[in-house]
Amino acid sequence: AQSVTQPDIHITVSEGASLELRCNYSYGATPYLFWYVQSPGQGLQLLLKYFSGDTLVQGIKGFEAEFKRSQSSFNLRKPSVHWSDAAEYFCAASTGTASKLTFGTGTRLQVTL
Amino acid sequence: DAGITQSPRYKITETGRQVTLMCHQTWSHSYMFWYRQDLGHGLRLIYYSAAADITDKGEVPDGYVVSRSKTENFPLTLESATRSQTSVYFCASSGLAGGETQYFGPGTRLLVL
Numbered sequence: 291a292q293s294v295t296q297p298d299i300h301i302t303v304s305e306g307a308s309l310e311l312r313c314n315y316s317y318g319a320t321p322y323l324f325w326y327v328q329s330p331g332q333g334l335q336l337l338l339k340y341f342s343g344d345t346l347v348q349g350i351k352g353f354e355a356e357f358k359r360s361q362s363s364f365n366l367r368k369p370s371v372h373w374s375d376a377a378e379y380f381c382a383a384s385t386g387t388a389s390k391l392t393f394g395t396g397t398r399l400q401v402t403l
Numbered sequence: 404d405a406g407i408t409q410s411p412r413y414k415i416t417e418t419g420r421q422v423t424l425m426c427h428q429t430w431s432h433s434y435m436f437w438y439r440q441d442l443g444h445g446l447r448l449i450y451y452s453a454a455a456d457i458t459d460k461g462e463v464p465d466g467y468v469v470s471r472s473k474t475e476n477f478p479l480t481l482e483s484a485t486r487s488q489t490s491v492y493f494c495a496s497s498g499l500a501g502g503e504t505q506y507f508g509p510g511t512r513l514l515v516l
Contacts, residue, residue, distance in 0.1 A: 296445075324504075333493060333507040334446075380445060389434055389497045390461065391505060393445040 292317050294383050296394035303371050304402050311366040311397050313381030321383040323364040324391070325355055328378045337379075340364060351375070376401045406430075409494050409508040417516050422481045424511045426494030434497045435477040436505060437461075437469065439490040446493065452477055484515045 295314045303309050315321060322341050326334040338349025345357040355366045364381060381394040407428040416422050426435065433454050438446040438461075448461030450469040458469050466488060468480045477496075481488055491512050495505040 326507075333509045334495075335507075336504055339504060382446075389499070389503050389505060390436070390448055390451060391446075393438075393447070395443060395445040 292321075292383070292385070292392055294381055294392050294394040296379075296381055296397050298397045299395070300398045300400065302400040302402060305373050306370050309366075309368045309371045309375070309399070311379050311381075311399070313364045313366065313394060314362050315364065315381075315383045316362065317383060317385065319385070320359060321385050323355075323357060324382040324384070325349065325353070325364075325366050326380045326382060327351075328380065328396075330377070334380065337366070371399075371401055373401045373403060375399060407494060407496055407506055407508040409492075409511050411511060412509065413512050415514045415516065416484050418485060419483050422484050422513065424479045424481075424492055424494075424513070426477045426479070426508060428475055428477075428494075428496040428506075428508075430496065430498065430506075431474055432496035432498045432506075433474070434499070434503075434505075435471065436495040436497075437467070437477070437479045438493045438495065439463065439488075440493060440510070441490050449479065449492075481513075486515050489513060489515045 293316045324339045325337040340347045340357045378396045378398045380396045382391040410425045436451045437449040440446045452458045452471045493510045494508040497503040497505045
């Protein structure tokens with residue numbers, strides 16, 4: 291079955307430190323890949339997406355993600371975290387059929403000052 | 404205002420009652436989706452629609468009914484609410500298939516007593 295795994299439920303980083311959130315997928319073929327962010331009480335906002343081409347994808351708010359086919363991974367990174375980045379982050383994948391998304395269970399990011 | 408809206412934002416109901424959650428988008432997007440968000444599960448697809456009068460089941464459709472008589476609206480009905488349907492419900496829309504970005508509404512927080 292198709293699935294998306296986010297192995298880290300909760301991560302705490304200090305403001306100014308670098309961040310990497312992990313995402314692995316299990317699909318027959320390379321899916322379309324997305325990272326969304328959800329602030330408390332809010333809906334989901336798209337950070338970035340990967341369809342094909344350059345494996346390093348730039349997104350909003352200074353985030354980037356790298357697609358690694360050999361590892362079936364699409365990890366999200368940020369060089370220097372800000373306190374406002376505290377939120378829940380979801381990795382998602384789609385085969386393109388009707389754009390149905392399969393989500394990971396999310397990683398909650400806490401930022402300490 | 405343009406975008407995707409959901410109503411009500413908060414709802415408390417009792418077991419056995421019928422509840423309808425509304426979703427409205429102003430982009431004329433073809434695809435619309437309903438997800439539920441539960442701790443430990445991320446977001447799971449309930450139903451989706453490719454166009455007016457075309458709907459299909461997602462991962463967790465039992466106990467829910469949808470309709471789409473107009474492109475811009477996609478109501479979700481819980482025919483006889485159960486406590487297990489206590490959740491946060493998100494509506495989303497996208498313009499095309501093939502991995503097109505989904506845009507999410509702010510969510511409806513539903514409590515079934």
